Amino acid sequence: MQKTTAAPVKFTHVQCGSCPIRHRAVCARCDTDELERLEETKYYRSFEAGQTIVWSGDRMDFVGSVVSGIATLTQTMEDGRRQMVGLLLPSDFVGRPGRETAAYDVVATTDLVMCCFRKKPFETIMLDTPHVGQRLLEMTLDELDAAREWMLLLGRKTAREKIASLIAIIARRDASLKLQSSEGRVVVDLPLTREAMSEYLGLTLETVSRQISALKRDGIIEIEGKRHITIPDFDLLIEEAGDDSDGGFLV
Amino acid sequence: MQKTTAAPVKFTHVQCGSCPIRHRAVCARCDTDELERLEETKYYRSFEAGQTIVWSGDRMDFVGSVVSGIATLTQTMEDGRRQMVGLLLPSDFVGRPGRETAAYDVVATTDLVMCCFRKKPFETIMLDTPHVGQRLLEMTLDELDAAREWMLLLGRKTAREKIASLIAIIARRDASLKLQSSEGRVVVDLPLTREAMSEYLGLTLETVSRQISALKRDGIIEIEGKRHITIPDFDLLIEEAGDDSDGGFLV
C-alpha cells in the first residue's frame, strides 16, 4: 500500500457529510488514536418514514448526523398543538452532548439513515480532541442563526411569505448540496407533507394548501404532482418571502 | 502576599457572571498565562437606555457579556416589521466568534454595562484554551434550547399564553439570579416596555396591553404602576402559559 495515488478513503467518511468526525480523512491535526476510538463506537441506524426516533423526555444515549432522508425536531403541547423546531437534512447533527434526555420528539419524515455515536465515548473524545468541540460549536452557532431566522418567520411573516420562505430555504439547501441549478430556473422536490409544512410554519395545513395554490395561480411557482416544484424566477420568490437574509444562493 | 486567607479575587470576575472567563478565579485547569492574556484585552463599556450598540450588518469586533441592564437582539424587515430574537440579561453572552459582522441589531433597552473582549485575541485564546470553547458550546446550546422554546411560543401560543409565558420566563430568570422568592408569591419588575414585549412575542403593543389587563382582571397577576408585577400563585400563571417546559423554578 504505497502512496501511489490519493490515500484510500473509507466510504463512511464521505457519507457522513459535515458530521464532526468527517475530518479524519482530511485533517492533519487529528490525533489518529483518538479518532480511531470514536470510529469504533460509530454505527448506522435506519428508520422508516413516519417512525419516531426518540420521544421528548426519553433517554437519548447517542448523538449522530443524518446520512440520507429527513428528520424533524418537534415540540408538542398537552393539548396537541405542535411546532417543528428543527429540520434535519443530510449532514445535519442531532443530539446534545451533556444532556441525558431528549427535549423534543425526533421523527423520521422520510426513510432515514443516521450515522450515530454512543454519547459517552463521544463526549470523552470531545474533551480530548478540541477541534471536534470547535466544529460542534460552529455547527451549533449556525443552527442558532437558523433558529433566529425562523423566529422572524414565525413571529412576523404572513402566510404567503412563510410559504415562499420555506420553499426558498429548501431550494437553497438542496442546491448547495447538489450544486445544481440550471440558470435561474430552480427545481425542488418538497420533502414534507402539507401537514409537516404547517408544523414548520405555525399555520394550519389548509392555509398551507391555499397559499401554495395562490403562489401557483400567480405564476411564482409551477407544480407537478403534489411535491415537485419549479421556480421560474428565484428572485421573484425571494421577493414574496419578504426576505432580507444574506441569502448567497449558491455558495 | 502570603497565602493566609483565600486568594485575592478581582472584582471583575464576580461581575462577569457566567462569561467564559469567569472561571479564572476558580478553575484549576486554567492556564494562567493564557487567561492573563485574555484579561488584558478585557474592557467595560456603558450604554444608555435606547442606544443601539451595533446595527445589523455592521462590523462587530468584540464579544462580551452583559454585566448589568438589558440588551436585545432584533431582526428588522425592509418594511419595518421587527422581531426580537434574543433577550440578554445579566451574565448573557453576545457575539459570535468567527463572524465579521453583526447579524442583528443589538440594542440596550435599559442603561447597560457590558464586559467586552476584542474578538481576535478572544478567538486565539479559544483555540488555545479548550475549556473556554467548551463553556461557549454549553452556553450556545442553552441559547438554542431557549430559541426553540421561543419558537413554540411564536408559532402556536395564543396572545394570552404568550404574555403569561413571558412573565414566567422573566420571573424565573430573575429568581434564579437573586435566589429570592417569598414562598409562592413572586414579584417581578418587567424590564421591557409594552412595545419591546410586543417585539418579543410577535404581537402588537395594543394586544400586549389588553392581555396584561385581562390577566390582571382575572386575578392571575397584580400590577403596581406599569411594570411592577406580583404573581400571587405562580402555578396559576404557568397554567395560563400552557407550558410543558421542565420549568425547574428555583435551581
Place this chain on the structure above:
DNA sequence: GCATCGGATTGATCTGGGTCAAGGCTTTCA
C-alpha cells in the same frame, strides 16, 4: 402651575388565517 412628551390603556372596526366540512386524486391491498 401648565405644557409637553413618551409610554400605556381602551374602544370600534376590520381581516387574515383558523375551523368545519365536503370532495378529489393516488396508491395500496383484497
Place this chain on the structure above:
DNA sequence: TGAAAGCCTTGACCCAGATCAATCCGATGC
C-alpha cells in the same frame, strides 16, 4: 375492479388579534 386509506384541495363561515383612533397618566421642563 373496487374499496379503503392517505394526502391534498376548496368552499363557507367565524373569531383572535391587527388596525385606527381617542384618551390617560406620570415624568420632565419652563
